[in-house]
Amino acid sequence: MAIEEMAELIQVLMKYPRKENHSTLNEVIEEIVDVDIMLEQLKMIFITDAYAEIQYSEFRQLKLKRLEEMLKGDEP
Numbered sequence: 613m614a615i616e617e618m619a620e621l622i623q624v625l626m627k628y629p630r631k632e633n634h635s636t637l638n639e640v641i642e643e644i645v646d647v648d649i650m651l652e653q654l655k656m657i658f659i660t661d662a663y664a665e666i667q668y669s670e671f672r673q674l675k676l677k678r679l680e681e682m683l684k685g686d687e688p
């Protein structure tokens with residue numbers, strides 16, 4: 613189920629730049645919602661104890677920091 617929803621989001625994201633309008637934007641938003649709900653379910657399944665919560669938080673912080681640094685690097 614999660615994989616199917618993610619594949620649907622990939623499909624609409626690939627289609628969107630070729631045809632940008634309200635209809636394709638709505639498709640992207642709908643699939644973002646589906647994946648968001650799937651991610652919440654995956655977290656409920658896999659983040660079930662203190663160890664997993666700490667690992668999740670540490671990976672999240674690390675990756676947000678990397679993204680922030682990457683975005684700073686793109687500034688002129």
Ligand SMILES: [Mg+2]
Binds near residue numbers: 643
């Ligand atoms: Mg979907």
